[in-house]
Amino acid sequence: MGRYILKRLVSAVPVLLGITVIVFAIMAMIPGDPATAILGSYATPENVEKLNRDLGLDKPAVQRYFIWLWNMVQGDFGRSFSLNRPVLEEVLDRFGATLVLAGTSFVLCSVIGVAAGVVSAARQYGLADKAITFAVLLGISIPSFFLGMMMILIFAVQLRWFPASGMWPIYGDRTLPVLVTHLTMPALALAVVATGVVARLSRSAMLEVLRQDYIRTARAKGVPERGVIWRHALRAAMVSILPVLGIQAGFVLSGAVYIEMVFQWPGVGRMLVDAILKRDILLVQGGVVLVAACYVMFNIVVDVAQSLLDPRIKT
């Protein structure tokens, strides 16, 4: 097992290197430079040149790439010019907020999605199945940012049950209940689509398993239906559900960008959008690399979990 994990970790290195090349190349190729973005109306060629020099952007791209990579290996992600603080500090600050949001949504979509899929499969073509299938279709079809805006209009502006935006109140203590009130709407809005996807795939995975002979055997042995479904069938179905959850984790992370914009959640997604618009090269690059690293790690964890569940997967 240890060797398998190590192997997976080593194989992540070229992936991450590839990501650094891609994100650097994209930022180098998109039109518009940071100096023009900063100076706006005052971007005379002379001013742009001077500011680019001050920002260290006058060196050739290849040289800049290696300087950036070398600094990063040493833990120095550079300084964001649009926020005037170290990139790493900013990204870690923001990443915490994104993890809270995406993590909550991920748990919601996994638990509700799998449970809905199981119930649906156990009652195939029953009332519960039909209701769940309908709800799932509805959930998958609503864009999350639209759902978010509607939630704000109804639950914040009209009913005033929840705050409209932000992660913490401007005044008052930062307690868990306070966080929960701020988290409820964005986490639900973000989880809806992913929940639908998970529910659909869980349902079909379960139906597949429920047709197997060993399920019939278990029933014949007199195992209670609840045990058959939750213990025997679900465990077998989890092998095909887990990779879907891994993909949904990525989906929830990237979907967080919209939700963070709509709910002004101080997360890394909103940070990246702002940074791209301001051509804050180092912040975009650093942010993308850290998010990608996190996603790669998560996938390794999923693979390892899968190999634990299913002995047929070679470790």
Add this chain to the structure above:
Amino acid sequence: MHLLTWTRRGLLATGTALALSFGLGLPATAQTPPGVLIVGQIAEPKALDPAAVTAVNDFRILMNVYDGLVRYKSGTLEVEPALATAWEISEDGTEYTFTLREGVTFHDGSPFNAEAVVFNFERMLNEDHSYHDTGPFPLAFFFSSVSSVEAVDDLTVKFTLSEPYAPFLSNLAYPTGLIVSPAAVEQHGADFGRNPSGTGAFTFAEWRSNEAVVVEANPDYWDGAPELQAVVFRPITDANTRTAEMLAGGIDMMVEVPPVALSQFQDDAFQVFEQAGPHVWFLILNAKEGPFADKRVRQAANYAINKEALVNDVLEGTAEVAAGPTPPAFAWAYNEALEPYPYDPEKAKELIAEAGAEGAELTFYVTEGGSGMLDPVAMGTAIQADLNAVGLDTTIETYEWNTFLGQVNPGLEGKADMAEMAWMTNDPDTLPFLALRTDAWPDKGGFNSGYYSNPEVDELLEKARVATDQDERAALYKQMQEIVQEDAPWVFVANWKQNAVTNDRVEGFELQPSFFLLLDDVSKD
């Protein structure tokens, strides 16, 4: 059977969780506290170092924390004393001697004096200064004509300019000229922008990244302590969310209300403010080649475009029709006699026929967004329709803002016939000097991307820049506006009115033509 039991239990749990979260929801939406103003900003500030920032969004905070030597008189764009109580300008316009206010201290306790002023300008302008590396200072060129700053005595400071430069005083009133505490810069170095210290009405208290900047009243403010105890600036980048927060009572004041959202605030619980400012939205016409090389076609474009409709229908009344290149907010320099080109498609067709430009094909650069650009795509489309209606076959090319600037600033030659543009400036000199002179063609480092050239205009602008007498400058600018309007190097479209909304608990607020947000006279119950 077992499944059903589970479901019933699940329902109970879900119900409890829901009830719990509703119960928790209530205290979070309580009213904002009295004496504390919560302002919805459009973005997180970059830094609170006035020399290092360029965005109006950042200026809104800075103007309340710092003072400059001079400032704009409330409700105008005319300069009045602030940290300097008086000044003298030498006969030839190259020496400005300021007498400083006595007994003023920075928020960190260090004294404000001539040495502090010298430190501020040296830091920005002198590359050898020990704190020049706390930059970059992108707008330092506002003071590029300054050749030296010296402290004559403790309360007298003298600026020597390399040549006469009339906008110098209004540049000092601009946020780039705000005075920071040298002691705080020495203490915090590159992190000064997060630990600001000035002399202003509010002292910096706290900056929670991406959540809020908090400033508190300065009881010892030289111009009288403010009424508010504190101001909280919250960045809410999404305009719809900002509007929702305002409606939900999470903020007391919001700036830059989207035109379509203004109708939400029509009842008594809110007050809507509007103020025209030093902004002009125009179309650059390529006067070097193509149909717009002919003055008659340029005038025809001015007649053909229905500016009233743009301002009232597209912009929902959040702008006024522009008459010429200078915004009326510069009251002293604005030529009141100018009337906007009327909407007259027949006249436009006549002029086009005269010039033999019927059916000419035009390429029109449109941006997707950008500072001061209002609603550029919708406006571009309406303009295209108006031009097509008079027989100019217009094709739109749309670019993202930074890409757009990269296309337009180097000049339109060989690429396009017209482009959208907007400027906000602090002095009537800036825009025409940088965008209408022959010496401001792109190859000479200016913004005259449409290659307009009129020696008379050049001369007027050069003269106005070195004149130190305001009346003399005003006369020159007014003459310039008349010629430029007739020559029509641009289509003059709109002057934006900045807006803001407050709830009914806020009193004493006024928007300024400078577009700065000044809060020292505001109160909230």
